Amino acid sequence: MTQLHSVSIKDLSLNFGSVGVLKDLNIDVAxxxxxxxxxPSGCGKSTLLNCIAGLLDISEGQIFIKGKNVTWExxxxxxxxxVFQSYALYPQMTVEKNLSFGLRVAGLPKAEIAKRIAAAxxxxxxxxxxxxxxxELSGGQRQRVxxxxxxxxxxxxxxxxxxxxxxxxxxxxELRVEIxxxxxxxxxxxxxxxxxxxxxxxxxxxxxxxxxxxxxxxDDPLTIYNRPRNLFVASFIGSPAMNFLKGEIxxxxxxxxFKANGLDISLASYAAQQPLPFGRAAIxxxxxxxxxxxxxxxxxxxxxxxxxxxxxxxxxxSLVWLKVAGKPISVRVDSGRRxxxxxxxxxxxNPNLASVFDxxxxxxx
Amino acid sequence: MSLVNPAGPRGRRxxxxxxxxSIMIYGILIVAAVYYLIPLYVMVMTSxxxxxxxRLGNIFSPPVEVTFQPWATxxxxxxxxxxxxxxxxxxxxxxxxxxxxxxxxxxxxxxxxYALSNWRFKGSELFFTALIFGAFIPYQVMLYPLVIITRExxxxxxxxxxxxxxxxxxxxxLTLLFRNYFVSLPPELFKAARVDGAGxxxxxxxxxxxxxxxxxxxxxxxxxxxIWNDFLFGVIFAGTxxxxxxxxxxxxxNSTQGVKEYNVNMAATILTGAVPLLVYxxxxxxxxxxxxxxxxxx
Amino acid sequence: MAATRPFAPLRNLNAKIAxxxxxATVLVVFIGCTLxxxxxxxxxxxxxxxxxxxxxxxxxxxxxxxxWIVSLRNLAIFGILALSFSLVxxxxxxxxxDQKIRFENTxxxxxxxxxxxxxxxTGLVWQWILxxxxxxQKVVRDLGFETFNFPILTDGRFTIYAIVIASLWQGTGxxxxxxxxxxxxIDDEIWKAARVDGIPxxxxxxxxxIPMMRPVFATTLVIIAATIVKVYDLVVAMTNGGPGIASEVxxxxxYDFMFSRGNLGQGLAASTIMLTTVLIILVPxxxxxxxxxxxxLGVGK
Numbered sequence: 001m002t003q004l005h006s007v008s009i010k011d012l013s014l015n016f017g018s019v020g021v022l023k024d025l026n027i028d029v030a031x032x033x034x035x036x037x038x039x040p041s042g043c044g045k046s047t048l049l050n051c052i053a054g055l056l057d058i059s060e061g062q063i064f065i066k067g068k069n070v071t072w073e074x075x076x077x078x079x080x081x082x083v084f085q086s087y088a089l090y091p092q093m094t095v096e097k098n099l100s101f102g103l104r105v106a107g108l109p110k111a112e113i114a115k116r117i118a119a120a121x122x123x124x125x126x127x128x129x130x131x132x133x134x135x136e137l138s139g140g141q142r143q144r145v146x147x148x149x150x151x152x153x154x155x156x157x158x159x160x161x162x163x164x165x166x167x168x169x170x171x172x173x174e175l176r177v178e179i180x181x182x183x184x185x186x187x188x189x190x191x192x193x194x195x196x197x198x199x200x201x202x203x204x205x206x207x208x209x210x211x212x213x214x215x216x217x218x219d220d221p222l223t224i225y226n227r228p229r230n231l232f233v234a235s236f237i238g239s240p241a242m243n244f245l246k247g248e249i250x251x252x253x254x255x256x257x258f259k260a261n262g263l264d265i266s267l268a269s270y271a272a273q274q275p276l277p278f279g280r281a282a283i284x285x286x287x288x289x290x291x292x293x294x295x296x297x298x299x300x301x302x303x304x305x306x307x308x309x310x311x312x313x314x315x316x317x318s319l320v321w322l323k324v325a326g327k328p329i330s331v332r333v334d335s336g337r338r339x340x341x342x343x344x345x346x347x348x349x350n351p352n353l354a355s356v357f358d359x360x361x362x363x364x365x
Numbered sequence: 366m367s368l369v370n371p372a373g374p375r376g377r378r379x380x381x382x383x384x385x386x387s388i389m390i391y392g393i394l395i396v397a398a399v400y401y402l403i404p405l406y407v408m409v410m411t412s413x414x415x416x417x418x419x420r421l422g423n424i425f426s427p428p429v430e431v432t433f434q435p436w437a438t439x440x441x442x443x444x445x446x447x448x449x450x451x452x453x454x455x456x457x458x459x460x461x462x463x464x465x466x467x468x469x470x471x472x473x474x475x476x477x478x479y480a481l482s483n484w485r486f487k488g489s490e491l492f493f494t495a496l497i498f499g500a501f502i503p504y505q506v507m508l509y510p511l512v513i514i515t516r517e518x519x520x521x522x523x524x525x526x527x528x529x530x531x532x533x534x535x536x537x538x539l540t541l542l543f544r545n546y547f548v549s550l551p552p553e554l555f556k557a558a559r560v561d562g563a564g565x566x567x568x569x570x571x572x573x574x575x576x577x578x579x580x581x582x583x584x585x586x587x588x589x590x591x592i593w594n595d596f597l598f599g600v601i602f603a604g605t606x607x608x609x610x611x612x613x614x615x616x617x618x619n620s621t622q623g624v625k626e627y628n629v630n631m632a633a634t635i636l637t638g639a640v641p642l643l644v645y646x647x648x649x650x651x652x653x654x655x656x657x658x659x660x661x662x663x
Numbered sequence: 664m665a666a667t668r669p670f671a672p673l674r675n676l677n678a679k680i681a682x683x684x685x686x687a688t689v690l691v692v693f694i695g696c697t698l699x700x701x702x703x704x705x706x707x708x709x710x711x712x713x714x715x716x717x718x719x720x721x722x723x724x725x726x727x728x729x730x731w732i733v734s735l736r737n738l739a740i741f742g743i744l745a746l747s748f749s750l751v752x753x754x755x756x757x758x759x760x761d762q763k764i765r766f767e768n769t770x771x772x773x774x775x776x777x778x779x780x781x782x783x784x785t786g787l788v789w790q791w792i793l794x795x796x797x798x799x800q801k802v803v804r805d806l807g808f809e810t811f812n813f814p815i816l817t818d819g820r821f822t823i824y825a826i827v828i829a830s831l832w833q834g835t836g837x838x839x840x841x842x843x844x845x846x847x848x849i850d851d852e853i854w855k856a857a858r859v860d861g862i863p864x865x866x867x868x869x870x871x872x873i874p875m876m877r878p879v880f881a882t883t884l885v886i887i888a889a890t891i892v893k894v895y896d897l898v899v900a901m902t903n904g905g906p907g908i909a910s911e912v913x914x915x916x917x918y919d920f921m922f923s924r925g926n927l928g929q930g931l932a933a934s935t936i937m938l939t940t941v942l943i944i945l946v947p948x949x950x951x952x953x954x955x956x957x958x959x960l961g962v963g964k
Contacts, residue, residue, distance in 0.1 A: 050556070053556070053560060054559075055556050055559060055560075074559075074562070075556075075559045075560045075562075076559070076560060076561065076562030080560065081560065082556070082557065082560045084553035084556065084557060085553065086551045086553050087553075088551060088553035088554045088556065088557040089557075090554065090557075090558070090572055091576060092575035092576060101558075101561050101563070101571075102560070102561030102562055102563075105561055105562040105563050105567065106562055149557070149561075153561075161553075387762075390759050390762055390764060391764070393755075393759055394756075394759055394760070394764070394770055397756060397774065398770060398773045398774070400832070401773050401774055401776070401777060401832065401836070402773060403792070404777070404788040404789065404792060404832065405776075407788070407791065407792055408788055408791075411791065419797065420797075423801070423802050423805055424791070424792065424797055424798055424801075424802060425802060473684045476681040477681055477682055477684065477685050479681070480677075480678035480679075480681040480682050481682070484675055484677070484678035484681075485678075486674075486675045486678055486679060486682075489678070489682060492682065492685055492686055492689050493685070495689045495693060495694070496685055496688065496689050496693070498693075498945070498949070499688070499689060499692070499693030501885075501889045501941055501945050502693060502697060502938060502941065503889075503892055503893050503914065503934065503937045503938060503941055504893065505893070505895075505913075505914050505917040505918065505930075505933075505934040505937055506696070506697050506700050506934045506935070506937060506938045507692055507693070507696035507697060507700065508917075508918075508921065508934075509699075509700065509703075509712075509921055509927065509930070509931065510695070510696035510699040510700060511692065511696055513712075514691070514696075532684075533688050533692055536684065536685060536688055540685060564677070565677035565678060565681075566677065590779050593781070594780070594781030594782070594783075594784075595781075596781065596782065596783050596895075596896040596899070596900075597895060597896065597918075601922065611781050611783040611784075611896070614783055614784070614787070615783050615787075615899065615900050618787050618790075618900075619900070619903060627791060627797070630787065630791070631788075631791065634784050634787045634788060637781070637783070637784055638779075638780045638781070638784040641779040641780060641781070642776065642779055642780065644779065645775075645776055645779035646772070646776070649768070649772065652775070652779065653771070653775070653840050653844075
């Protein structure tokens with residue numbers, strides 16, 4: 001029943017004493033899929049990865065890899081390779097010995113080991129480094145070797161535990177591209193833990209956003225970004241962060257309306273999950289780039305006057321902070337024009353790109 | 366209005382070497398250093414004098430006539446009350462106790478510390494805490510039962526007996542030392558090795574050991590000085606013919622028979638202190654790390 | 664074809680085998696032997712242990728024995744003086760060493776080398792230096808102060824202070840090293856902030872650094888205190904408890920009654936009192952060190 005999936009997690013729970021760290025998780029990862037586990041620190045994403053690797057014993061549930069129940073298997077028998085944040089290269093061994101250690105432990109013939117190392121070195125372009133020790137390598141080179149160690153194991157599933165977090169910004173974006181290329185070339189399953197949403201959005205086929213040992217949303221990056229399932233996902237994803245206005249859902253002749261502090265936004269074009277509950281307290285969320293700024297009022301029911309508070313130029317665009325109905329919000333605009341504090345402008349909302357959450361359950365409506 | 370004074374301070378600020386503060390600092394440190402060095406100085410000077418000169422002169426004055434006879438006597442023929450075979454007997458006894466004790470205690474504690482850091486099991490932390498607290502129990506509390514146990518095992522008054530005792534009482538500090546060291550290594554190395562399929566002993570021997578040379582040096586220094594300087598266990602568990610050097614030394618110096626030969630006594634004292642002193646002088650920072658390790662809590 | 668469920672006691676078997684010596688030591692030596700001693704301290708054992716319980720008779724006799732009272736008094740004097748002087752002097756030396764001085768390594772080597780020496784060696788050297796007939800007293804008299812008296816080893820009232828001097832020589836370097844390590848652990852920015860605020864160095868030490876180093880002080884104090892309670896070799900080498908019983912200490916009382924005088928009950932009762940003393944020092948510290956804290960579980964990243 002699990003044959004279709006590369007990795008299957010069924011009802012997985014993990015408790016440390018009385019503390020529930022992972023709670024009843026279910027994830028199916030398709031063959032060749034790139035799944036990113038994303039969340040703030042302490043959300044359990046690395047813990048989940050360690051469970052999949054067999055480095056932590058789970059309390060409840062099952063783990064299948066390639067249709068085989070590996071719940072009680074040793075890490076080496078699970079058909080996985082793993083890449084760590086700190087690279088975890090054995091410091092006293094050369095790059096070649098680092099790559100071959102696992103193969104030697106498994107008792108592979110020398111010729112086979114040499115063949116696999118040559119292949120990995122070719123793919124990762126670390127051939128000239130084979131006889132160096134880890135201390136003589138740069139951060140990027142070390143991470144390549146660490147990936148190589150997973151590569152030579154010739155496995156179906158790669159596990160990445162924040163592999164780029166120790167690198168500087170420039171190197172990080174370079175290696176990000178390289179990992180994506182590697183995935184395209186090898187087409188094997190990858191599960192990748194990160195707290196960096198850019199990495200998640202750029203790399204993933206699907207993202208599992210985690211918090212408090214629970215999966216908040218498991219979807220493709222665009223859905224996660226545009227249609228967050230709850231307030232946490234909405235606020236965690238996106239930089240600069242989504243704006244939120246508190247108010248309630250009302251109605252008028254033109255259809256449902258979001259009301260807050262004398263501000264009325266028509267929800268007629270909002271794609272709701274369910275009929276909009278009139279009179280219910282709600283939170284209206286919209287991303288800074290999903291709002292237009294102008295000198296004249298926009299269409300009725302979608303426009304509001306606002307006062308400029310601060311203008312933050314960021315190069316390609318600017319982030320303008322404004323006060324709307326007494327609440328601070330941010331708007332992303334072209335950097336062509338600077339706004340002065342105190343300037344009066346008009347905003348135009350775009351309800352079909354907005355998200356409305358129930359104020360109490362924080363679930364998307 | 367902004368008149369820049371070209372004659373004002375410019376460039377590097379002058380360092381005041383002779384400031385009152387620094388004179389005071391160095392003054393106190395030098396006085397303290399003299400206090401620390403005097404006993405060593407007195408020991409060496411006394412051991413190089415003849416007895417007549419000692420009786421007449423001043424313990425701080427250098428020898429008028431340097432003689433190495435006291436050293437030879439101390440080594441070869443100083444009397445412990447019963448025998449007059451010198452401190453060399455004790456030296457060789459101490460060596461026979463030292464080498465196996467250091468090896469066994471370090472092997473056991475390093476493997477134990479490794480198990481406690483990477484392979485914890487139910488109760489392992491509890492036993493470790495108990496082990497550390499046990500280090501604070503005065504030895505006197507456990508001495509007599511240990512005498513009974515070693516006697517029952519037939520190792521009381523033997524080299525084996527005292528080696529076992531040193532291994533037992535070295536365990537808390539050494540285990541703490543190794544456990545803290547292994548805990549400080551990146552846990553991901555251990556995880557990577559497990560993904561590579563290595564087990565308990567292979568990870569220890571092939572991954573951990575090559576990375577742990579410094580901590581082994583610290584452990585060796587700690588044990589060499591500790592065991593060499595031991596008196597209590599040697600006098601109780603080693604048996605008369607295996608008395609370590611410290612016990613022999615005390616017997617030589619504090620034996621009540623005969624005329625006290627202070628120069629011989631001091632030569633014997635220096636000889637007894639020589640092994641840990643040499644270890645200390647050649648190991649500098651590792652020695653400091655070893656004693657600091659005792660203070661670092663688990 | 665899933666793996667068989669690992670049988671719980673056999674899981675992680677190698678680690679358990681590796682820990683056997685530790686488990687045996689804890690159970691047999693630290694717990695077993697200690698309990699044995701406490702139990703037999705309530706018996707009438709003389710040269711051989713017997714299970715003839717006599718209640719607290721041994722303790723009653725212990726506290727009417729003048730030698731034990733002297734031992735306790737000596738331990739108190741020795742303990743208080745050695746502890747306070749080594750902490751204060753050790754900290755001062757460490758603070759001076761922390762002033763970016765030259766020859767730091769030389770000074771450190773000099774202050775610490777006595778710690779490499781045994782108590783026996785320490786005791787014998789100081790016995791020699793303080794011997795009235797040849798040592799400090801004679802040297803000062805030779806300088807012209809004919810009436811100078813320094814009978815620290817021969818006058819029983821002062822002997823314990825001689826032992827304090829020797830132990831400070833041996834142990835202050837250790838305190839200095841621990842304190843220096845503690846000082847080096849203090850964030851440099853604290854010093855920068857204090858300098859920008861114009862706080863004098865001594866005030867920074869007194870009001871900022873020392874409070875920050877409370878854990879180091881606590882740990883050092885416990886380590887020294889535990890050593891002090893055990894003090895034995897130093898006394899044996901330096902005075903052998905004399906003159907008379909003037910410099911006896913509890914650890915020596917235990918040894919003598921157990922192994923020389925064949926009065927086991929007394930030795931066991933005395934060692935139980937030593938254990939109690941250590942517990943009085945240790946338990947408050949342990950409660951402080953291991954008090955429940957909001958521990959954050961290392962979960963996720």
